[in-house]
Amino acid sequence: MLAQPKTRQYDVIITGAGPAGCACALALKDSGLRVALLDKASFPRDKVCGDAIPGRAIKVLKQIDARYEDAFEHFTQKCDTKSTSLHYKGRSLTFDWVGDAYTCTRMEFDNFLFSLVKEHTATDIFTETLPHSFIKNEDGISIAFKNKPDTFHTKILIGADGAQSVAAKQLTNRTLDRNHHVGSVRAYFSNVSGMDSGKTEIYFSRKFLPSYLWVFPLPDNMCNVGFGMLSGEIAKRKINIKQAFYEFIDQDPILKDKFIDAKQVGDLEGFGLPLGSRTLPYSGASFMLAGDAASLIDPISGDGIGNAMLSGKLAAGHAIKCFEKNNFTATFMSGYDTALLDKIGVELKTRHKAQQTLSKMPWMLDAIFLACRNKAIKRIVQKRL
Ligand SMILES: Cc1cc2nc3c(=O)[nH]c(=O)nc-3n(C[C@H](O)[C@H](O)[C@H](O)COP(=O)(O)OP(=O)(O)OC[C@H]3O[C@@H](n4cnc5c(N)ncnc54)[C@H](O)[C@@H]3O)c2cc1C
Incomplete structure (x- = not known):
């Protein structure tokens, strides 16, 4: 007899195991919540990027657990960035970096984060898993898959599925603004x-x-x-x-x-x-968006990894609050938007102005x-x- 499709129940499901999704899973490790992390790819996987790892990304890792910063210190597949030179019309200008910054292929960096999730958390990980519909219901969100007969149900969905986020499209009707x-x-x-x-x-x-x-x-x-x-x-x-x-x-x-x-x-x-140059809703009843799914890239530098990890961590913190208060309404979820904008709202606005001026x-x-x-x-x- 053929096995009947099952429904798996979770407290939190994170779609996307990039920097945003992995930071979120790591930040939920001691929450006692039942967490699943889904990705359409299998790891290690590449991601088209400039491969500049901003200091903010490592700062967030340290905030989640100081041991992860140490692990990154010992990670050999990176270069320490000490300065940046700008070149224009044959002239050059070099700026020394005050804070930490690195370069490292995304194949290596993302696999480093993914390995931390595998080794340090009780997260259920599903790779090569492609959600194709998110259906809101009274007590959360149900997810159906393109390549799996089972459905998943979660009290909170964290959409961290990147620039072409299916979660953002379906849950907020977001469209691309050129x-x-x-x-x-x-x-x-x-x-x-x-x-x-x-x-x-x-x-x-x-x-x-x-x-x-x-x-x-x-x-x-x-x-x-x-x-x-x-x-x-x-x-x-x-x-x-x-x-x-x-x-x-x-x-x-x-x-x-x-x-x-x-x-x-x-x-x-x-x-x-x-780009993070427009303010969008980052949450709704039973869901939050993080990283590129929430459009958080710096409009001048193009850096998005740091903000992705910061938003993943903040989403985890807010998910824990939702369970403490047993409140998953859109109004309560919007506390995540406030927390995110408190941290990077002014910075994104200023950088947008600079981009427009230039x-x-x-x-x-x-x-x-x-x-x-x-x-x-x-x-x-x-x-x-
Ligand atoms: C050309 C280029 C250069 C860049 N250079 C830099 C740079 O130098 N420094 C920097 O900080 N930022 C840079 N960025 C931005 C940076 O790449 C992103 O901001 C960052 O990857 C966002 O992380 P994320 O976790 O939100 O998304 P991603 O890193 O895109 O991860 C999303 C994950 O979700 C998975 N996924 C996608 N769709 C689905 C789905 N439907 N279901 C399940 N899983 C799914 C993907 O496989 C992936 O693992 C650059 C971007 C580009 C395009």
């Missing part, structure tokens, strides 16, 4: 000349301002090289972003020499960045390069990077 979304491409290269493993490099071109091309060093003489533009601009100017990427390297006076002996390893891959007044970049000849001004700019 003015708050970046289209980007990245490829790995070996043998890029003149790289320092502690220095990330950023190149501007007048044609694409305020967009930039990044060259980030990785272990084993590899580099992550990428380029992104506001999706609205790509559509308006009918830009072929893959073509623009190679054109940028060929036409920039420094890059064309740096890449003479470089060898591309793998394909040039594209992916979107949902788009409208590209000459500002010339002014910044000029003004930074003055050490005091350079220190002020550095603080805002």
